[in-house]
Amino acid sequence: MDMIFSVLDATLRVSTPLVLAALAGLFSERSGVVDLALEGKMLAAAFAAACVAYIAQSPWVGLGAGIAAGMAVAMLHGMVSITYNGNQLISGVAINMMVSGVTPVLALAWFQQGGRTPTLSDEARFTAIDLPFADAIAHSPALKTFFGHNILVYLALLLIFVVSWVVYKSRFGLRLRAVGENPHAADAAGISVKGVRYMAQAVGGALCGVAGAYLVLAQTGAFIQDMTAGKGYLALAALIFGKWRPWAAVLGCLIFAFTDAIQIRLQGVELPLIGSIPDAFIQALPYVLTVVLLAGFMGRAVAPKAIGVPFVKSR
Amino acid sequence: MQITKKKSLAVAAATLMAAASSSFAFTPAVVYDQAGKFDKSFNEAAYTGAERFKKSTGIAYREAQIANEAQKEQVLRNLARKNVDLVIAVGFSFTQAVQTVAAEFPKVKFAIVDDVAKGANVQSVIFKEQEGSYLVGMAATLASKSKKVGFIGGMDVPLIRAFGCGYTQGAKAADAKVEVVSNMTGTTPQAFNDPARGGELARSQFDRGVDVVFHAAGGTGMGVLQAAKDKNKLGIGVDSNQNHLFPGFVLTSMLKRVDNAVYQLMLDGQKGTWKPGVVTMGLKEGGVDWALDANNRKLISKDIETKVNQAKKDIISGKVKVVDYRAGNSCPVK
Numbered sequence: 001m002d003m004i005f006s007v008l009d010a011t012l013r014v015s016t017p018l019v020l021a022a023l024a025g026l027f028s029e030r031s032g033v034v035d036l037a038l039e040g041k042m043l044a045a046a047f048a049a050a051c052v053a054y055i056a057q058s059p060w061v062g063l064g065a066g067i068a069a070g071m072a073v074a075m076l077h078g079m080v081s082i083t084y085n086g087n088q089l090i091s092g093v094a095i096n097m098m099v100s101g102v103t104p105v106l107a108l109a110w111f112q113q114g115g116r117t118p119t120l121s122d123e124a125r126f127t128a129i130d131l132p133f134a135d136a137i138a139h140s141p142a143l144k145t146f147f148g149h150n151i152l153v154y155l156a157l158l159l160i161f162v163v164s165w166v167v168y169k170s171r172f173g174l175r176l177r178a179v180g181e182n183p184h185a186a187d188a189a190g191i192s193v194k195g196v197r198y199m200a201q202a203v204g205g206a207l208c209g210v211a212g213a214y215l216v217l218a219q220t221g222a223f224i225q226d227m228t229a230g231k232g233y234l235a236l237a238a239l240i241f242g243k244w245r246p247w248a249a250v251l252g253c254l255i256f257a258f259t260d261a262i263q264i265r266l267q268g269v270e271l272p273l274i275g276s277i278p279d280a281f282i283q284a285l286p287y288v289l290t291v292v293l294l295a296g297f298m299g300r301a302v303a304p305k306a307i308g309v310p311f312v313k314s315r
Numbered sequence: 316m317q318i319t320k321k322k323s324l325a326v327a328a329a330t331l332m333a334a335a336s337s338s339f340a341f342t343p344a345v346v347y348d349q350a351g352k353f354d355k356s357f358n359e360a361a362y363t364g365a366e367r368f369k370k371s372t373g374i375a376y377r378e379a380q381i382a383n384e385a386q387k388e389q390v391l392r393n394l395a396r397k398n399v400d401l402v403i404a405v406g407f408s409f410t411q412a413v414q415t416v417a418a419e420f421p422k423v424k425f426a427i428v429d430d431v432a433k434g435a436n437v438q439s440v441i442f443k444e445q446e447g448s449y450l451v452g453m454a455a456t457l458a459s460k461s462k463k464v465g466f467i468g469g470m471d472v473p474l475i476r477a478f479g480c481g482y483t484q485g486a487k488a489a490d491a492k493v494e495v496v497s498n499m500t501g502t503t504p505q506a507f508n509d510p511a512r513g514g515e516l517a518r519s520q521f522d523r524g525v526d527v528v529f530h531a532a533g534g535t536g537m538g539v540l541q542a543a544k545d546k547n548k549l550g551i552g553v554d555s556n557q558n559h560l561f562p563g564f565v566l567t568s569m570l571k572r573v574d575n576a577v578y579q580l581m582l583d584g585q586k587g588t589w590k591p592g593v594v595t596m597g598l599k600e601g602g603v604d605w606a607l608d609a610n611n612r613k614l615i616s617k618d619i620e621t622k623v624n625q626a627k628k629d630i631i632s633g634k635v636k637v638v639d640y641r642a643g644n645s646c647p648v649k
Contacts, residue, residue: 006522010515017511104349105383114350114358116534119541119560127545220510221541224534229509264519267498279471279499 007261008145013219015250015257016156017042017211021235022242022249023163024207028074029244030167031200032180032306036092037077039232040099041205045070045212047103050117050223051110053124059217062124063152066213067206073099074205075198082197085310096232104225117216117223126150126218150218152210159207164246176200180304183311193311211235241294243301255293259286343368343401343581344377344394348387348408352380356555357573361405361428364577372585387412395420401584403577405429413437424589428576431593439593440576440602444474445481446630447569447603448529449637450623451551452485454567454605455527456493457619458549463494465525467516467539469532470506471499473641478531478553478569480646481637487648488635489622495649496520500535510538517542517550527551527566540565549614558610566614568606575601599631 021038028035048069053062073095080091104115111117128148167173175196178186183193215231216223234256242248263285270276294301345365347358365376377399379390387404391412394402402423404413407430417425417434424436431439455464466482468475483495498516500506513535517528521542528543529551530536536553537560543550544564552558552568559565576596583589596602605623607615629635638647 002522006519009522010519013518014511014515108349108351112351112353114354114356116537119537215511219514220538222510222537224508224510224537226505226508227510227534229505229512231511261515261519264498264516265523268496280502283499283502 003265005145007258007265010261010264011254011257012145012149012153013257014260015253016153017214017219017231018235018238018253018256019156019160019250020207020211020214021232022239022253023159023246024070024204024211025236025239026163026167026244026246026249027176027200027204027207028077029239029307030176030180030304031197032183032304032309032311033078033081033197033201034088034092034308035077035204036089036236037073037095037232038208038235039228039230040092040096041070041073041077041208042212042215042232043096043103043226043228044073044099045209046216046227047099047107047117047212047223049209049213050120050216051107053120053217054118057121057124059124059126062217063126063210063213066217067209070207070209070212071202071205074201074208078198078201081310082194082201085312088308088310100226103223107223107225115225119222120217124217125221126152126214152214152218155210156214159210160246160250167246172196172199177304179311180306183306183309184314187311187313193313197311208232237290240301240303241290244304255289256286259289341374341401341585342377342399343374343403343584344379344399345577346387346390346394346402346404346409347378347380348406349381349383352378355559357405357429357571360555360571360573361403361577364574365403365581367574367578368581372582374581374585376581384408388416391416391425392419395423395425400424401426401580401589403428403580405573405577424584424591426580428573428580429571434591436591438580438589438591440580441593441595442571442576442602443595443597443637443639444531444569444571444603445477445484445637445639446598447571447605448478448481448531449485449488449630449635450598450605450627451529451567451569452482452487452495453489453626454485454615454619454623455482455529455549455551456486456489457616457622458566458614459493459525459527461524461526462490462492463496463524463526465517465520465528466495466497467513467520467528467530467532467536468497468499469501469535470504471502473644475499475531476646477640478529480640480648482529483646483648484637485626488626496523496525500532507533507535509535510541513538514542517548518546521546521548529553529569531569552606556606556608558606558608562610563613565611567611570604570606572596572602572604597630598627 025035045066049062049066052065080086081088108115179196238252239249241252266282403426405428410430410432413427413432417437426438428440466479517539527549530539531553540550544561549566557568
């Protein structure tokens with residue numbers, strides 16, 4: 001039994017940055033801009049959060065810096081993709097490479113610790129919080145899984161509701177979807193396509209900022225070269241898996257995190273009947289499951305129609 | 316005016332003499348990578364070794380630091396041209412550059428620490444990681460209350476398995492009933508740069524009852540040590556002394572004594588006993604060790620210290636043999 005809760009606990013922790021990044025990607029892609037730069041935005045945010053939180057000795061200031069960095073990189077992506085009608089895929093990949101190179105160089109120049117940032121003290125990090133009412137109601141272990149996380153985990157949960165409301169119920173959400181499906185019609189209706197797309201980049205950048213800050217301020221405690229380790233791409237996969245819909249994308253993230261948590265705990269364990277499974281098979285589990293789910297259960301994923309196409313105003 | 320002229324003449328003469336003398340006297344050189352001279356890791360260890368050589372022999376050494384990956388060959392070449400007798404590069408990232416440049420300067424001696432480079436004028440110094448890991452494995456078991464200890468490796472390659480295997484042998488030697496839980500982070504080089512995953516792996520082991528965890532996972536290990544601190548457990552560092560990262564939560568570190576390697580290389584170069592080829596440094600040669608300093612003094616009881624040091628003596632004398640995973644691609648204990 002304990003193992004089940006250990007897995008659920010880990011699922012929540014691991015899925016948090018994926019969920020945030022997937023929601024960020026949702027804004028960008030729903031507005032019609034392909035977002036391969038999730039990885040780079042997260043990495044830049046992680047770096048900024050690590051540096052600033054270390055200097056200011058405050059996780060909140062660090063979080064703010066992370067959000068600012070995420071948004072700054074998003075604006076760069078926006079400039080290439082929206083203002084200059086550049087190739088969005090190339091812009092995304094270029095940003096990822098640039099951030100991956102620039103961050104360790106700066107870390108080295110500023111801190112002289114081999115491309116790392118100094119380890120943060122507990123005061124400069126988001127540690128697990130004790131919810132005031134937790135002890136009163138958390139008698140069952142199932143509820144305990146939900147408590148005792150850091151504040152960003154709860155923020156991410158809250159943001160899922162906010163984002164799905166914004167995308168489907170708010171005026172901005174309607175415009176966002178219109179711009180991503182048929183920008184010319186939206187333009188004819190008097191909506192500024194570029195304006196909405198920039199707005200979507202800004203929101204996405206901020207969400208990536210939180211995701212990157214989470215990696216440093218909550219999960220680890222220091223920036224390390226390339227520490228995002230493919231999480232941006234994983235979030236993008238979850239987004240596609242979820243057919244560009246918030247709740248389905250979140251479900252995708254949870255499945256990744258869940259299978260990963262199981263995978264970790266199965267390594268080298270003797271299972272009844274089967275015996276010990278070779279590590280390589282177990283490590284492939286999350287990916288195999290993704291392929292099976294994508295191919296077998298989810299049906300055809302239909303992307304926003306105008307995705308990847310720069311908007312040129314018709315005359 | 317007169318004075319300045321005289322001064323500049325004197326400087327010129329001095330430079331000439333220095334140049335002349337350096338072509339006779341032995342001049343070694345150390346090359347640091349991007350991480351910098353004071354990285355609290357390999358580079359700093361190399362620097363310490365070179366300083367020790369300078370102090371004991373009075374012979375100055377040259378040093379150079381690369382600013383980016385592309386400068387490696389250029390920096391090695393520059394030193395080789397400037398009448399340096401022995402060029403020492405530290406870290407596997409230099410392997411290719413050393414091989415290339417060594418072939419261009421057959422009269423200059425080259426050395427690489429912690430990897431094997433080919434060449435008739437290259438000495439490669441590698442370490443017996445399994446012996447150092449054996450010692451920290453022993454310390455882990457002795458410090459563990461739950462009698463469950465963990466190992467977290469980076470990329471799943473024979474080298475990292477050798478760490479795990481040596482660790483397990485040491486853990487079992489201290490108490491045959493101890494359980495060793497082992498995880499690998501991944502199968503790509505990315506597995507060395509994923510502290511978030513390192514933290515998760517450590518937490519999963521803590522959930523299974525582990526209370527001391529040893530990492531051989533580079534940057535990923537930073538997440539392991541952080542998780543150990545967050546969960547009030549003990550971590551064990553690797554390669555360089557990591558006790559200082561989280562004082563009170565790092566039981567000890569498995570050291571690769573890069574300082575000893577560099578010192579020995581310079582000494583051999585000076586005495587003329589330097590030879591090309593592969594040199595393997597274990598406990599006996601002072602190549603690996605376990606770390607005991609002010610940061611972990613309180614965690615290491617008298618009992619642990621005595622037993623680990625006894626094991627060290629036994630390995631050096633040959634009474635205890637630590638199996639190298641790489642020898643047969645298998646580990647005798649699980």
